[in-house]
Amino acid sequence: MKFIVPALVLIVLAARLRRRRRTTVRAPHAKSDRLRGDVTLVMAREVRERFRGRVFKVTTLFVLLVVAAAIIIPVLRGGKTKIETIGIVGASTSALRATVASSAATVGLSVHLVSESSIDAAKSDLGAGRINAAIVNNRAVLIQSSLAPTDISSGAQFVRTLAENLGIAKAFRDANLSSSQYETITHARTLPITSVQPGSGRSSGRSPTQGTSVIGTVLIFVMLSQYNTWILMGVMEVKSSRVIEVLLSAVRPIQLLTGKVLGIGIVALAQASLIVAFALALSKAVGSNLLHGSAPFVVVSTLVWLVLGYSFYCWVYAAAGSMIERQDQVQSLVLPLSLPMIFGYIMALTGASSGSPSLLLKVLAFLPPTAPFTMPVLVGFGAVTWWAFLVSAAISVLCTVGIARLAATVYRRAILRTGSRVRLREVFN
Amino acid sequence: MGGVGDVERRQSLTYDHRITRFQDPSILGLVAPALQLEDLSRRFGERVALDHLSFEVAAGQVVGFLGPNGAGKTTTMRAIFDLTDLDSGTITWSGTAVDQAQRRRFGYMPEERGLYPSMLVGEQLQYLGKLHGLSPRVAASATATWLERLGLADRADSKVESLSHGNQQRVQLAAALLHGPELLILDEPLAGLDPSGIDVIGDVLAEQARAGCCVLFSSHQLDQVEDLCESVVIIDHGHLVVAGRVDDLATSGPRRLVVRIEGERSASWLDGVAGIEISEVRGGDVRLVLDATVDSNTILELARKTGRVTKFVFERRRLSELFREAVA
Structure with missing residues (x-):
């Protein structure tokens, strides 16, 4: 967005300038018309x-x-692996629940939150399939298998969106409504998504x-x-x-x-x-x-x-x-x-x-x-x-x-x- | 045509060997010269394609452009359309250097026929007509007219590749004629055509010339050229060898005489006669080439003394003979 709009404006301006030059400086010429x-x-x-x-x-x-x-195909595949349950490691604040709910709504999912006593417990539940993802101390999103780069299913999109939104929420918290709030927000970073099972070496933090x-x-x-x-x-x-x-x-x-x-x-x-x-x-x-x-x-x-x-x-x-x-x-x-x-x-x-x-x-x-x-x-x-x-x-x-x-x-x-x-x-x- | 000026111009010719070599390049300009090629030279590596070639073509004439393979005919024609670069020389049309706008008013049928194979005949002709400056309406009308004229009215919606060789050739000719060109350049238009195709193209070329178009075409079919053309230009090794009206060329140069004497099968009766060359003795006919100093009456008297003269005819040279002599 930040570069497309100025680019389009420049193109329009250049086109108008060119048209004006053509109509004011050079008269239409029969040869060039031909x-x-x-x-x-x-x-x-x-x-x-x-x-x-x-x-x-x-x-x-x-x-x-x-x-x-x-x-x-990814949508159909995604339909079979919809995330229904999200584990929370650490404090489950109302802001966190709201972020999870809004992220799920974005991709058309509804979620059920459960509390996890520790990271090991969350990993265990992920392995058993009792939960689809876990949020660890508001700092990371834990999933069972790494996301394929081309996976655009609603489940995968939810994880990405959740990570992005949690990152933004964290930036807001970090900003603490101080004078540097704007600066902090503009530097928000998406939280890393860590998988329990090692992937193919690729990062799963794909937006x-x-x-x-x-x-x-x-x-x-x-x-x-x-x-x-x-x-x-x-x-x-x-x-x-x-x-x-x-x-x-x-x-x-x-x-x-x-x-x-x-x-x-x-x-x-x-x-x-x-x-x-x-x-x-x-x-x-x-x-x-x-x-x-x-x-x-x-x-x-x-x-x-x-x-x-x-x-x-x-x-x-x-x-x-x-x-x-x-x-x-x-x-x-x-x-x-x-x-x-x-x-x-x-x-x-x-x-x-x-x-x-x-x-x-x-x-x-x-x-x-x-x-x-x-x-x-x-x-x-x-x-x-x-x-x-x-x-x-x-x-x-x-x-x-x-x-x-x-x-x-x-x-x-x-x-x-x-x-x-x-x-x-x-x-x- | 054929006025006093023309006679004077023809009289200015000089002769070389047994063929006419015109030193005046405007020999074909019996009417106002339209196309003028002056001092064209083109070299492809070591090979000389055009060697200071100069000649003119007048409007309203069908001119045959002759020469053996590799003489430079196609290079000359391509040069007129700026399809090959020239090392030197100028090409003018009605006195001004040929430019793109003028070329658009010319018609061209290249040696290697070329049309879009999968395009419909009618659409293709209209497209080419528009490229030559015709409006869509005029292009459509001209396409219909020429397809009708060339016997292809029912093939307008056929793909070019589905036509026979002869019909593709006719479409190619139509493409060159659509826009009513002032100058028509045709490279081997008769090649591969059956007699009826040759007749059709011959009629069209004569018609175009009568309408004031300047027509220059190359061919190796010399009998057809003789029938179709008023004038010819013969080149060899990239330079002009012969140019002139066919009638003038056929009757110019040393006189050629055929004599037949009843009962006489040899030419021994001519022994000792100076200034003659016996070119052929066959079936009782003796063909002679007379020197300018020889009086034909002397030959007639000599023949009468030998026996009863049954044939005494001045023979016109065929174009094929002229050509062979020119490029020998």
């Missing part, structure tokens, strides 16, 4: 053909099914937003892979079918290239928006806590980085597509091009699972090839300020401009060379 018209024509064809294509329909349906499964950011990262990776393949194959098809000469007799290469990436970009954004809207609607309908806490901002961040990631990679793949014209040449290009994406994706998932953002993750969040995967995870952790988010986005945009220029040069020089695969050194010789 150029834009050509880009629009190419873009419209691309959008029409993609929407009409079977591949788009099948992949959209497939992703929707996967998303639905990812939302519904709900981290689960959302993991899903977002997976979606970004899947979608970018798909859209980049569209770009690569689309450019290659134009070259291999030889329609390129007919097209370039009427429009400039840069118009053709821009129209194609914009067209596929629009289709990509439409598909992503559909999937996200579907995911949000479904999670609300089935009572999933996908949108708990600051998760909506993670969703927005995911969409922003999907757009930025597509903007960066689409030019790279378009340039690569212009250098090949046969299916067998695709394989030799796809792997090296995918490596930065795969690296960023793995680092993002590893970082999300570690429970706290590493320095490497923070560095990768500022590198355009890996930022689309790592920055949403940092947002999920709440470990990035709004200005850092904007700086990373600005770096990505600047690099995208440079990459686009380079790609346009490669495209223009390679797209008409037929036969064997065009090498980069041939392009720049």
Whole structure:
């Protein structure tokens, strides 16, 4: 929230400023209108053909099914392991009971509180299944098994929410209504959730937003892979079918290239928006806590980085597509091009699972090839300020401009060379 | 056409060997030259594709662009559409350097046919028409008109890949014609077509030229070129070898005479005659190439003395002969 709102304000201001400059400084020019018209024509064809294509329909349906499964299955699993009884080790104050009750209400559960004489007794009851969690001296939440990173069931969400709320309550108490109250509250920390049985080494202190950011990262990776393949194959098809000469007799290469990436970009954004809207609607309908806490901002961040990631990679793949014209040449290009994406994706998932953002993750969040995967995870952790988010986005945009220029040069020089695969050194010789 | 200025221009030709080599590159400009290519050069590594190539093409003419494989025809055509970089040279249209706006008014049929295979024929043509500046309504109308004209009216909703080779070729031609181009550049438009397809394309090209369009097309089917074209340009190794009107070229150069004498199967009656070259003796016909100094009446008298002359004809050179001589 703290960085999304300023970011949106800046984008709106920049758009208004640009519009004002266009209307006051430069009069509309027939030639530039014509150029834009050509880009629009190419873009419209691309959008029409993609929407009409079977591949788009099948992949959209497939992703929707996967998303639905990812939302519904944890909820169904969560229904069998609902926390009904919470043990209290130490004093059971009215404030504590209220915090537990409100946390349970947030995820649609009702709880029964029981007093535990000691931590050992609580562990024993957890092991026997008599209680589902225990609060130890208002300082920790004890559960039997560690929470899986992707577990967004109501039971798991309850534990996370409870830990977060107890942390906030503790911060309030610590503040003691003194003059430093505000400062203390802003530094509230979620209490650690400790499991009796050792987990896989991962911290179980995952917030709900981290689960959302993991899903977002997976979606970004899947979608970018798909859209980049569209770009690569689309450019290659134009070259291999030889329609390129007919097209370039009427429009400039840069118009053709821009129209194609914009067209596929629009289709990509439409598909992503559909999937996200579907995911949000479904999670609300089935009572999933996908949108708990600051998760909506993670969703927005995911969409922003999907757009930025597509903007960066689409030019790279378009340039690569212009250098090949046969299916067998695709394989030799796809792997090296995918490596930065795969690296960023793995680092993002590893970082999300570690429970706290590493320095490497923070560095990768500022590198355009890996930022689309790592920055949403940092947002999920709440470990990035709004200005850092904007700086990373600005770096990505600047690099995208440079990459686009380079790609346009490669495209223009390679797209008409037929036969064997065009090498980069041939392009720049 | 064919006025005093034209005669003077033709008279300014110089000859080289047995073929006509025009030193005046504006020989084809019998009417106002429209397309001018001047001093085009292009090198691909060690290979010279264009070597200071210059020629002009006038509006309202169908001009055949000939040359052996690798002569530089396709490179020249691609250069007109800025599809290949030139090392040097200029290309102008009606006196001004060709730019993108002008190219949009040209029509192009590349050597390697290219259309979106899975796109519907009608939609594809409309799309290409709009890229050439037609409004959606005009593009739709032009698409219908040309599909009808080329016998493909019932295939508008078919995918291009479902059409036969010949019909794909017709769609490709329609794509080049949709927007009413001022200049039509066709690279091997007759390749792979059956006789009816060739007739259709021939009719269309003649029609376009009559309407004032400047048509330049390449082909290896020289008989068809001779039938379709008023003028030809022949290049070899990237430079101009021959250019001119087909009629002029066929009748220019050394005179070619065929003589048949009843009962005479050899050319021994010509022994000792200076200034002639016997190019062929077959079936009683003796083919001669006469030097400019030789009077044909001398040959006729000599033939009469030998026997009864049953054939004495000045022969017109076929384009295929011209071509072979030009690129020999």
